[in-house]
Amino acid sequence: MFCQECVLQSHTNNPLHRIDMWNNLFFQRSTLKQMGLCVQLGHEPGERCYNPHPSAGDDFIVIDVHGMHEIALDFCGCASAQIRYKQLLCAQWYPATTSDPRTAATFTLLEHFYILSFESKVSAYEFYHSLARQNNNAGLSHIRDRYSAFMRMIHKWRHLRQLHRAGRGHDPAGAKATTAGELAVQCPACPHPGKNIPQDWQNEPLLVRWKYALFIAIDANFRLKRKAVSSDNRDPSLNSGWAYFVEEAAYKSYLADQAGAKQDCSTCVSHNAVNMADTKSSHGLAATGVGAVDCARHDMKLVNGVGDLQKGKKYINMDYLVFSALLAFTVTMINISYDIACQWHKKLWTRMEAMPPRLHISHTSMTVRFFRTLTNVNEKFSFNWSKHVGRIDGEAPERRWSNINRVATSTKEMGPGSRHDTLDDHFGDWNWKKVMVLGQTLLRKISDTVKWKKEHGEGLAELERTIQPTLILQWRTEVEAWEEDGSQPNPNGIPAITQAAVHLQLAELEAHELQAGTNVSLHTDISPSRLITTGIDLQDQQQRLKTDMANASLHPMDKQKTTMQTRVTALQRQLDAWARVQELYMPIVSQFHQRSSEAGVMNTMPLKPESFKLWLPSELQPTVSCDKKLAAHKWDLRHTQALDALNEVASTRAQALIEGVEMRKRASVDKYRRARNALLALGYQLDKSGWDISLPPLLDSDVRPMGDMERQGTGTISWIWLDSHVDNSSSENERVQDCVRVEWCKVCACANRWSEEVELLLEEMRRVIVFLKWQAEWWGGKHSSRASESAAEQEGLAAYACRQAMLCLSLVASFQALWKDVPKFVSATLEIPLDSEDEPTIDAQPQLYN
Template identity: 45%
Template sequence: MLRSEGREHASCSMCFQAEPCYRCKDCLGRALYCSGCILATHSLHPLHAIQMWNGNFFESTSLKALGLRVQLGHKPGDPCYNPDRSFDDTFVIIDTAGIHTIALDFCGCEHAPSQFQQLLRFSWFPATTSRPRTAATFRLLEQFHLLSLESKISAYEFYTALSRLVDNTGLVGLKDRYESFLRITREWRHLKMLKRMGRAYDSHGVQATHEGECAVLCPACPHPGKNIPLNFSEIREDKRWIHAQFVAIDANFRLKRKKVSKDSVDPSLSKGWAYFVEETAYKDYLSNRSNIPQEKSTCSSHLAVNRADILRNHGLAATGVGTVDCARHNMKLPSSVGDLQKGEKYCNMDYVFVAAMRHLHSPILNVSYDIACQWSKRFWDRMATFPPHLQLDTKTHVTFFVPKFHLPAHIQACQTRFSFNFIPGVGRTDGEVPERGWANINPAASSTKEMGPGSRRDILDDHFGHWNWKKVTNLRNSLREKLRHSIPKRAELQDALEQLEESITADHASKLAEWRQQVSEWEDDRSRPNPYEHKGGTLTMAAVRLELAKEDASDLLQGIKANVHEDCSMSIFISIGLELEELQRRLKRDKAEKGLHATDTQETRLIERSSSLQRRIDGWVKLQQLLLPMITAERTKQVAEMDSMASPPELFDLMLPSKVIANLPCDEKTLRIEWRLRLAQAHDALNSLRSNLRAQSYIFKFKDQNLRGQGANTRAQNTLKAIKARIDTAANKYNEARSALENLAPPLNETSWSSTLHPLLARDIRGMSDLLWGETEGTRKISWIWSMCGAVYDSTDEAGALEDIRIEWCKARARTNRWAEEVELLLEEMRRTIAFFEWEAARWNTQAAEFSCNDPLVLEGYHAYALRQASLRHALAASCRTSWSDMIASAAPLV
């Protein structure tokens, strides 16, 4: 590296005579040239970086300083040569090698095109059409365009890097052309979009472009007249579900925009031609509904619904964007993006939805939305408020879903009614595709939030188009991989279902037929009883205590049983024992957390609580001597063996029946009472555990997104510490309850409870969205604490056991059907993709044939581009056929 700082040749590498004083940093090798030869070799490379030997070291110079002038149009020696030198020679060119000042001569002959046209024909993009003095090379613009789409680099960062390529010291004083560069890149993006969509071939001009016409379409989705019959009635009725349109709605609050500029100053170039809705009509609609309050959620407390009217938007013109995506292939739909002004309000999302649906023509629509259970209410009433050209056809069959990952956060009724797993005709669609796309676009938020409204919409349109195109070119691989995975899964689940049905048929053949009819009726009409839901209520401690109290009262009235103690029955006694256990756990936890330097007040409170607990335990032990006399001897034996006064109350052994059953006899009635209370205690502990885990997840997210500074983060950490203590307490409570159930189960002949109440391991105590080490979103499994059903109250109840079997059979049937549907859907999507590519190829061939122009050079360029695009589509179709042929052959339907 140091050797290259000096000269390696004694004479010019070209003429071999003059002293070499110049070298080029961009040319291959380290050849040295004299001034005449360096100009001769670089007449076609005017933007190369030149260095000059000053006698001691190489320093930067330029070809312009050596006398090189760039001539556009006619060159010296041409009969029409007439250079236009009516301005100074300080033309700035932005290139991949840096920012250069050159001496430029335009052609000044009689028939010369305008200056900006001369630059364009030289592959230099001018900053203006009126006497341009700055331009960027096409090569640079291609490079920056792709870099910004892939790495989300901002124009400022890229331009600064180019400046430092030329001068990394700040001593040269380069001309600042940053604003010109911004204008050039924005126009470049827009023109590339129009070119790729074939808008130059429209005889009515670019202004005839319709809304959404410049969006990259999904080839695998149904497009009437392009890849499916134009008349939907031509498709077999039992196969129409295959041609349903799957869409997913979501909002992104990362893509904010500050109150910078306005539409009148910075309008969009595309005017709603791609993914953003047309802004004027959108805002007119919103202004008429700004005072309509948001309907509150009747499901879980969805912030997107309940806080849409009160979310803060200080200093923001847009708090985010709402979008509609293709739910099967993760592509943005035409006219499917709109700014949100204040949260995820229905009026915003409704408009974006209907604007996107104008471009879809399938009479079957499957809509996924994380708040679909609320948004679907009064859906058709809200559709009626739109102008006729935006209204959804009332004959459209719309089915609403909640994405699979979001579904566990909803109430139990929503988890079956809006589930992709149970409703037929959807395959293995999960509805989560918008979430996967946000990871790609979110890094652009840091630069787009500072932009004016039009610039931001144009930039995001460009990013969405690039995302769609990458998905289109990857369909060959993505659909193949999905089918490769689905075919064996379909067979595997089909075998599992048949084995399950064989075991059911052996004992309940008539029931199986009844269940088939019930689930089929629910699939046809979801207002009928849901076969996937337990008919029993939720098990809680309060409910069990109430039932035990009613049983005690009934026994007393009938004279079946007399209480040993007038104020305390056996059920009350054991309930109090469980309460004492809880108090012991809390006191033990608080003593462990008091630290080495507890204050006098803290010490006093702990002593008072300890004394109070000791008094309650003493009273309870006296009742125990009356109600469970067989335990008295065992306790007396323990007291004799150790000093009871040395044992603090939080460590006192209460000796409940579940703890002594191995050594002492207990009547079945007493054991059954504790069993029922312990069962409810376990469920209460899980409810508390889930509630605190949800709170912990929310605070983590809120802290990461909103809190800055040591004070705010310290307060958040204290809150999280308190929640973590409650999580640990709930987990300990569950483990103790389950341990008691394990002791009580054998003498009571209870067996089915353990299939619901599993051992609680450390990896099970996590939020719904938390991943274990090595898991990905595609392989993630929710902890069993979020997916468990209610415990069967009495395992000896045949109806309860049959209900569990019915629900398991329904789910196994649904899994099998969904995988079978997935294979059918994928095969159809492959066919549609190939058909769409062929349709696009035919469209480009037609445009090439129909376009006419008087200028033969322009005509040849138009024809060449259209034919190249047609050839590309034919190649994509051929590649898909070759890649999929073996998989399609192996996907024969199961008999």
Template identity: 45%
Template sequence: MEDRDSFLRELIRLEGRSCLTTCAGCKTTEVAMYRCDDCLAVDLYCKTCILLQHGNQPVHLVKEWTGAYWVRRSLKELGLTIQLGHSAGETCYLPKIPYADDFVILHSNGIHSVALRFCGCETADTPAQQLLRYRLFPASTQQPRTAATFNLLDEFHLLSLESKISAYHYYNSLSRRVNNSGLSPSKDRYEQFMRMVREWRHLKVLKRSGRGHDPDGVDRTQEGQCAVLCPACPQPGKNIPDDWCKVHKEKQWLYALFVAIDANFRLKRRAISNDKIDPSLSRGWSYFVEELSYKLYLREHANLRQEKSMCSSHSAVNGVESKSTEGLAATGAGSVCCARHEMKLPCSVGDLQKGERYINMDYLFFSALRNTSIKVFNVSYDIACQWTVHLWERMITLPNPMHLAYNDSKINMLIPKFHLPAHVAECQWKYSFNFIKGMGRTDGEAPERGWSTLNAAASSAKEMGPGHRRDTLDDLIGDGNWKKLIGLGEMIYRKIVEAVPERNDHQEDLREFENSLKERYSTQLSQWRADVVAWENDMSKPNPFEIKSNAVTQASIRLQLARDEIDLPDTALIHTDISPSVLISMGIDLEEQQRRLRADSEKQGIHATDQQKAKLLQRSNGLLRRIEAWTNVQTLYIPSVASLRVKAALNSEQVQRPESFRLWLPSALRRQVPCDVNLEEIEWKLRTGQAHDALEELRQALRSRAYMLRFKDRFLRGQGATTRARNSLKSVDMKVDASAAKYRAAYGALSALSPLLGKVGWATTFRPLEKEDIRSMTHGTEDRPTEGRRRLSWIWLTCGYTDGTQADEGLQDAIRLEWCKARARANRWAEEVELLVEEQRRTLQFLRWQSDWWLERQALIMTDDPALQEGLKAYALRQAALRQDLANHFEHIWRNTQSYIEAGGGISTDNPIAVEYHSG
């Protein structure tokens, strides 16, 4: 701010001649009236010198001094003519090629009208070729009148990939560069610009994929041949050993292909144009499937009805028929990508015509896998539980080249980790990445992260014709794949730094857990290990992660009591509508409502608004009425309770508030007055269910809090985001406190009833809930805070079972399940380290294979044109060197990872990677 006056003066100073009057070229003074805004220097030139200076810069912005101020002048107005094919002194203009006096060039500094001469010799190249050799891209091959510089097309190409800027807005910015007043608008070449951009994208893809080096020419390009492949995924013949099929069964998971399927409903396309008017420039050469075959298959199977979901009500399954298609040619797009590195697979993307139908997703899935010989597939899909039901029957309807030899392959169907909680319990242990061998720490959510890049272009792609849209999205996907490829070095490095300590911590945790079990459960531990290994080798066997005992809940107890009371004689029911079990259930519910009202009253504070006070008073009045109605029925079953209430009222000078009103359930009476033992037994059962419910609610709240804390620490920055996160954590903390209070009430009642009913053994399941017991599964106690030495709180080892005789068996089942999960965590982290080491090796081998592949390209085509021959060789050598440089760069990044892994991730002078990482 201190210097802005001087900066402003310098800008205004340039509005004059800067005290210059002499031509920088010929040193004359009278005619030095021209200056170029695109050249760095502010020298003045005469007309002759400015033209000589810009013989090869015909689109620079030149200004003329009028004697008072600068005005814009084009070099064409000053007499500059562009001569193609020959130098200006060797003009060979012939009538057969007209003089292009109004030729328009699109340059990054604006839209310019220029005078241009084509070479007219009999041996001259076509006008389009002459322009291309001048690094001008023609808008037409026949009598071109518009061209764009290569630099402009490169600039827009990169801008569209990085910022997703539309061609419309970019073109308008060019129009305003030359004249921003609107008084002299540039000639409209928007349609020509769109055509040139689309062709430029296409040619870049062909060039980078080596199609210009193929003797068979571009038309012989095969489907998927222009895609950027993932170097870290197993590619037979490119980056895995030749005998990979013979590897030991225990290591086959290292050569598995991880793929993830998903649909995106933001990538819509309006019903604009059609494939005949706007065809794609490629035919399934990159990521989109070949359109004719795809639509033919969809048309032939359009009448297939999709079965409804038998899991949760997934909108992707059940909402297909109701998906609105009005005004849309495509309601979205589906794709298949590698689940570990987020790169789209060749021939794996296609439009969706009416939601996420199986026939669309089947075609894309089998299209993506048809050219691989890999035998182990880990397939992630958020509706995998439904999609796989009749998958192989539907596969038969696809063209034969797409059929997968699934009988000779191992295919693991999984559900992404974030989506899994929305499924029923059976899916959560059957399709989990956490439990299945060979998954490492893959989460299956790769498509969700990949869509974010394409979604930025959704609004402009929505208005495109079908071919233009496919070509544009192909280009965007290819750019995304390339950026992920060059980022593999840092990504794998970062994952190794994280995975090694995690592996060690979880393995130590498993050892500690097993040591604590050996004294009491040594025999069972051997059986559990045998069971889980058997299931890992043959997943048709019983799943060890399935909960085998049915947990008790308050709702299940109430249902059982209601069934028991069906056969009671009418004489046993004192009240016609309210049975003994209903009476006690209602009392426990009222007790819960009292706790909530009391907590909300304490939370309200002294500065509550009138509206808040009114709502709380309404709740209080409603609770009081419910209590009064309940106590009237209670006195029928326990008449002596009336005397206790009268005595309490006489001893108290204050009127009891609803939240502090004593309900005198059997556990509170402690047989101070006569009470039916049947009522005590009913309360015992209901309190048991209440205790299990409270513990389950407490565990869920602790899991939510642990996840939110991890998310906050990892992703949230800034005061606003942190404040919102703290408010969310407060609500979770309130749930933790409420669940703890609910459990303590149930535990207190059980403690009071157990001596009255002679109940024993229940204390091994339920224990007093102390403050230090309320901690997440990953947190240790203060005296054992580290991951390797922590002990699970007892709340994670307790679950409910159908009756008292199953208590010990149920406890074993809970411990077995926790041991299986601890073992799975340790194994998954160990697998992750192995996978990352293998991915390092595969990436380096792939890049070197691809470098050799490019070296072979340099001599595939032999031509009589020495300039073309040199270009073919130069480009092939440059691409080969680029792959070799990438391999060397990655190797340098990973130079210390092996010693880091062997040392277990510890920080020492022998571990440079750990020192570097932990020092920031």
């Protein structure tokens, strides 16, 4: 408790404190302004100004972390006084405008919101109104709205912080001399010629040079929309292409020039985003999303690799962004991943010719490879099957979007400049956080990778012990030939006759018979082969329904009951319709149906289509006559069904972690056993023999993945992996089945990729250290790069440069301490002699390059 005079005297240095005054009943809120305090700028606290200039117009508002404060403010009017906005800056109050400022925010508040927006993604609107409620939570007092002013201050604060951290204040030419991408935080683990890779890297053999390749990933985000509000003139970007977004004027000019160009349609059946580009709704939107180019290995946005999209994933947008991002690099080996790379890379170099000359790259003297980020894609575009790429999924943009999507709601309402600069700042913060944790990130990766390399290497060796050496040599030669020349036969696939292929053959056969006049169909719409095909499909539906009913909840909801009953009814109708046609081709079954349905029973019992007897040819007793053609059709279909089911059982080896795989595996096993039982019955009728050698009984103990042999080192393989097409004429010519060859290719490719990943990670660790040392030296050069008339300003410039240089060196020391045991760990785990020429090194002192 103080008297009014003491309160005013003690708050000369704290003019933004809140004051409560006892009114004999309770503490009532008051202000220092109401008590008579006036803030004098341009002088030390308590020092008298002989020419004070009161703030004109409305009361001056200062926003800080405790709310908004109305204060009485006098600017200094002495002859030596600085301009008014600089007087506010000296008090660490940031003005909303440089001319006649009436609103300011404390540096503490702006920095608080700055960090909070990165971590919680809170919007400026929400933050501002939370401050307003601290002043006026009851709505009884009135303070003029300063939200627009707050938005301007935040916009400029973000921009100045980016200039500050990029060293633009140390450039004698000032901020206007900033070049494209100079404000971006670069990835220190990526290859930067002249900064972190050797000067003669281009002369290295491919065995070494592949580690200097650049990995980039392309993707689009359609949540980062922007409404058609404001304009570039009213809300210009302060960064103007200096960070991650491309320079807007040149970008829009290029898009306008290419507006009439027709985009090639996609021929890929698994990705239709290209064809749907023009169908996306853009009503009321100035941008339907953003496209971006990322560092694929380290999840960082690349310089000038981000731009707005107008309608979908159009090639002209993504082309511009990719070539714009590549301007910051001079490497000659580039690996590009994109979910539509199989379509996008076609005619890419032809489209490049229509772009501005500054974006052209000499692709004829470069190695550019394209990959798809989706799984189970064509081997030509798969990271898994390509050498010199390590272990990478190419999904960096997807992980990045999950973080930035939380600001989509607020940036959607912004003008073009504010939105670009806000997103630029968020991208920069993400990159910086990635740099800070590179020590832990790369340490975790190298620890996991070394273990995986060892495990896959041992698995490959164990697998090869079960295969003839001549076969391994042959397969390795085929793989190497295919890796060098993609036009060579691909050894990774399995040529097989599938059920679909047999269906086609039967359909073509019936068409030929119809043309020749020998068709024996007894139904206008359903042929004999169609009858058997449909019967087998119905049998599969019965099995799925039975499985789903067994796994149903004990207390199903009404909606679940309705869905199940609908399935039951629909299947029963299909079975009844099929049975009526079946009687035309197999009259004998009418007797079986009549025996099984006693009078009145069908009307009283509930429907059980899963138990309906189909009486397919294989289910008839050998003594019961059946059309040989129907039996032959079923034999062909059941034989291929057994092979398909066997392949499905084997395919589950790589899906051990996928939810529900056990159920799918069991369904495939049941399908194989049903097909084999049918073959047993049909074999007697059709005098088939020898087929049971390639399709033996499938026991539960046989259904184990190849991975069991790799991980447990049992040295044995289930028969499902061995050749089922044995040459009976020569017992010594038994060979391994095609699926074993493919499995060897997969295990070999995995072992190679993990081995490459170890080399890449060690190289990236070295590059990080070298880049940070280069950056420290760069900041050291800024110590006295700009001369200032003020000694204090010169001292401040030098101090900031020294602090930034020390920050880089501190990161170097931290990372080296984390990685000090990595060489020994790699050598010990992989049994690499420490005195070998290939000894991994992290703590080397490489030359810094100009």
